Structure formats: C-alpha cells, structure tokens
Amino acid sequence: MTLRQLEILRALVLHRTTVAAAQDLGLSQPAISNALKAMETQAGFALFERVNNRLHPTPEGMTLFRESEAIFSLHARLEGRLRDLRDSRSGQLRIVATPPVASGIIPPALKQLLHTRPRLQVFFDVRRFEGVVEAVLSHVAELGFVLGFSGQPGLGSEVLHAGEMVCVCPPGHPLSQLSEVSPADLTDYPLIGLERGTRLGDALRRSFHSVDVTFRPSVEVRYCNTACTLAASGVGVAIVDPFSAHQGDNRQLAIRPFRPVTPVKAHVLWSEARPLSRTCQTFIREVRQAARTDGLLD
Known part of the structure; x- marks a missing residue:
C-alpha cells in the first residue's frame, strides 16, 4: 500500500464520507471511491462498511489506520523541521569573539536572534584574536568576530563597523x-x-x-x-x-x-571551505542592527 493510499485511508477514517475526504485532500469524489476500491482489492478484505451513506472502518481498517499514524506523525515532524530550517528557527549556531565585540554588540544581537528563534541552540565563546581565527579555521565556530583583521588564507571576512579609537x-x-x-x-x-x-x-x-x-x-x-x-x-x-x-x-x-x-574595524570571519548558513546570515544582520542601535553605525 502506497503512502498516498494510506493518506486516503486516513482521510476516510477521519471524515467517514468520500465527499469530505475528497475535499480534505483536494481530490475528486470519484478518485477517492476508485482508490478505496483498489485498496480493498489489493488488501483482499474490506476496509470499511457502508451504513446510511457513511463509511465505518472495519477492525482490519482500523488496524491499518492506527499503524499508519506513526508514519504521519513522523511526516508532520519532518514538515515542521523543514519550516524551521527555512525560517532559521532551530538548529545550532557556534560563534566566537574577542572581548570588545563579545561584550559590546554580540549580546543584544543574540537576544534578538533568540527572541525570534527560541529553539535555536547557540554556543558562544570569548577568546583572544588568535583563538578566534583558529576556531573558525578549524570549524569549531561558524562565525568569528574580531577587531583589526587584515586577511588570512582560508577565511572570508566582512567589515561590520569602521570606527575610531x-x-x-x-x-x-x-x-x-x-x-x-x-x-x-x-x-x-x-x-x-x-x-x-x-x-x-x-x-x-x-x-x-x-x-x-x-x-x-x-x-x-x-x-x-x-x-x-x-x-x-x-x-x-x-x-x-x-x-x-x-x-x-x-x-x-x-x-x-x-x-x-586611529582607525579600528570590526570584522566577521567565516571559513571559505563551507557556505554561510541562513542562520549565520541572519545573525550577521542582527549584529549590524545592534551596532546601529548602539550608535556605532550611521
């Protein structure tokens, strides 16, 4: 029995008429009736009894319905996971920063990110400049935030703020x-x-x-x-x-x-060996917004 057939079976158990099941699934009523006939022929036994124009599942039909619920529950979780990934609402984010950036604009940016993505798990560490670079190169962190970066092979970078001492x-x-x-x-x-x-x-x-x-x-x-x-x-x-x-x-x-x-620039760093995730891109935007709120960006 295919997943589509199980979906039709489930709709018939829930709605008890081929018309209502058809409306739920966006199919025609004859398509539902033909699918039910095909399922019963394939199974070799009746799945429903017809009483007063309503369908009542047989014990065998209910057994298939109950067994298929686990499949649809898993499907619903997968659909939810897909939406979360599309909207960057869940998953993980690993970031590391030097103390000036870590104490300045990272906290308000994290607060805003977690407000809109409460299921996101964040790992945040504060290190010296060399430690931040190493963490990003070794993929311990996805994003690094430093002051005074002048470029290094394997690292992509972007200026977040150009200011002065x-x-x-x-x-x-x-x-x-x-x-x-x-x-x-x-x-x-x-x-x-x-x-x-x-x-x-x-x-x-x-x-x-x-x-x-x-x-x-x-x-x-x-x-x-x-x-x-x-x-x-x-x-x-x-x-x-x-x-x-x-x-x-x-x-x-x-x-x-x-x-x-005396110029000072804040950079965000990432490994050129892996593309930036949607969550990383969103967090970079939040950091920029935090800098504007603090009066660090025009």
Whole structure:
C-alpha cells in the first residue's frame, strides 16, 4: 500500500464520507471511491462498511489506520523541521569573539536572534584574536568576530563597523570638557595603556609617535574592557575601541574623540571551505542592527 493510499485511508477514517475526504485532500469524489476500491482489492478484505451513506472502518481498517499514524506523525515532524530550517528557527549556531565585540554588540544581537528563534541552540565563546581565527579555521565556530583583521588564507571576512579609537574618562574629568583629546592632552594625567604587541596597543603607540608624544602609561592592560573599568573607577584615562566604550557597564563614562584618528574595524570571519548558513546570515544582520542601535553605525 502506497503512502498516498494510506493518506486516503486516513482521510476516510477521519471524515467517514468520500465527499469530505475528497475535499480534505483536494481530490475528486470519484478518485477517492476508485482508490478505496483498489485498496480493498489489493488488501483482499474490506476496509470499511457502508451504513446510511457513511463509511465505518472495519477492525482490519482500523488496524491499518492506527499503524499508519506513526508514519504521519513522523511526516508532520519532518514538515515542521523543514519550516524551521527555512525560517532559521532551530538548529545550532557556534560563534566566537574577542572581548570588545563579545561584550559590546554580540549580546543584544543574540537576544534578538533568540527572541525570534527560541529553539535555536547557540554556543558562544570569548577568546583572544588568535583563538578566534583558529576556531573558525578549524570549524569549531561558524562565525568569528574580531577587531583589526587584515586577511588570512582560508577565511572570508566582512567589515561590520569602521570606527575610531576614543578617549574615556570619568564624567567631570577635565578632559571631558574638551571636544576632542590628543596625546598632548593626556600627559598631565595617569594613562591606562594597552599592552605592546596587541593590535590596538601597537596602533595607539604609532598614533602617539606620529605627533612626537611619548607613550608612557601608568597601568598597562591587555583588554579595552579592563581599561574602561579602571577609567570608570578613577584610576586614569584610557584610549579604547568604540565597542568597549559604549558597552552597557560603561554608559557613565565620558567619551571623547581621540586625535590623531586611529582607525579600528570590526570584522566577521567565516571559513571559505563551507557556505554561510541562513542562520549565520541572519545573525550577521542582527549584529549590524545592534551596532546601529548602539550608535556605532550611521
């Protein structure tokens, strides 16, 4: 017995007339009647008894109906799974990011993604730059988010935000009265610097050098998030990326443009060995939207 025949049997059991079954399946009434005759001939026994123009399944017919329910339940689950995949509502997403991006625009983007796709399972890790690149290349993560990516074989990338380093200090600090801050303006205050050898730390040193000001931090840290925390506590002032400056815990910091302009770009990375899934594409759009909401994109 074919799946189509089982579908007709099921409709007849549920509706008890060939007319109603035909309407349910979008077939003609004669097609249903002919199919029933063919099924009974093939089975070698009656599937229904006809009483007062209604069909009553025989015990054998009901046995086939009950046994076929598992098939239709599986089919319904498969149809639901297909809809979920089409709408990217379920499945998995593995992402990894460096701390500035992880603490800045990833959380609101994830919140929005999971609001519309509650059955989606997300794996999210925070690593240093080299760890993010390795995770994407080795397919541990589908998407990676970093600052200052300059290209690497095997990785596709896209700029999510092109911004500039900014100065952060407590509200009421003398530097908060300036429209923009230069290295010369920082010489009279304790400076929280980024470590030498990090992308942003080296970029910051080049900016100081370009205007003949010595880069002399009172405290050195690896991450901009740490620098923001120390600045908010009054330890000193810091030059950080715009993601770290605008993250939720730092809303009370005074943020001023830093000159000379020190560019910083946020990239999303993926392996060129595999195509981006619909879920990945959707999440990238959510990250862009989160950046706009935070005022990081125009």
